[in-house]
Amino acid sequence: MVKADGWSAGTASLAGRRPLNSTEERQLLKVARRLVPRDRALVTAQWLTGFRISEVLSLKIGSVLRNGVLVEKIGIASRNMKGGYGKTRWVPVLPELQRALESYLGWLGRRIILDPNLPLFMSRVSGEEGHAKAIARERARLIIKGAFANAGILDDGRLGTDSLRKTWARHVWVNSGKDLMILKAALNHRTFLLGDFAAPANVW
Secondary structure, eight states: OOOTTSOOOOSSOOTTOOOOOHHHHHHHHHHHTTSOHHHHHHHHHHHHHOOOHHHHHTOBHHHHEETTEEOSEEEEOGGGSGGGOSSOEEEEOOHHHHHHHHHHHHHHHTTSOOOTTSBSSBOSSOOGGGOOOBOOHHHHHHHHHHHHHHTTOOOOSOOSHHHHHHHHHHHHHHHTTSOHHHHHHHHTOSSOOOOOOOOOOOOO
């Protein structure tokens, strides 16, 4: 059931985390653009795709770069989604994310061969048998929380990686004319919790 002023109770929700408001988004954008290329791309990728942090960390270089060209849409296969159900979820690469990925891949390409099977967000620590591995979820969380802190965003106990996902969801909710079915499909949720959202300004 949807409440008149916002999001409704359900399961598989975004409860517990809050979205960023428009002022906080602008502050974060300024900080994100000054981060090292990998961290900028990580923060921007979760912010502008609405993927869960585990889904972002499942991305490979080949997920965003094909034949040397940045893709127009990024897809997460169902096997990498929470619950492992549904179809591949595709999200367009918006201009701000495109710039962040181009900067990161340019930086990365000067250091390694951009093998499409390598993790997009690689850890400096190798995995078993010296193989490259993605950064740990906790490390990703610290990068995002650090960006929030540097942006002067108050941590009221409800900030976390899902704050970026919830911020993205708010944009979908408002830009779809508050269409519940579009939002549900965008989040790949069976049921979910809507929050009390004010229409955000366009910070891009």
